[in-house]
Amino acid sequence: MSEQMNQEQLESIMGLIIHAGNAKSDAMEAIQEAKQGNFELAEEKIAQAEKSLNEAHxxxxxxxxxxxxxxxxxxxxxxxxxxxxxxxxxxxxDLAKEIIDVYKISVRD
Structure with missing residues (x-):
């Protein structure tokens, strides 16, 4: 840790990494759920991903x-x-949302 980087800055940086990583993981799980036709669960995972992105922000x-x-x-x-x-x-x-929509369309057709 740099001399000028204080504990608060380090905690913010680590929080950013953790929450962004959680968002990406949830988005990947959402795609997998949509792939299986579990669209309700996919939407829940996207909502969790967006919550994690908000925390990262x-x-x-x-x-x-x-x-x-x-x-x-x-x-x-x-x-x-x-x-x-x-x-x-x-x-x-953002891409996960689009992929889920594509899966939804493919089920309708």
Missing amino acids: HAQTGLLAQEASGEAMTITLLTVHSQDHLMTSITFV
């Missing part, structure tokens, strides 16, 4: 607020990794 907002208030933020590989995790998870959840 809160962690990110905490970091942004600290920096905006003048608190120095050291950019480390861990910081970059956390942002990468968030952006990947957002994209993955």
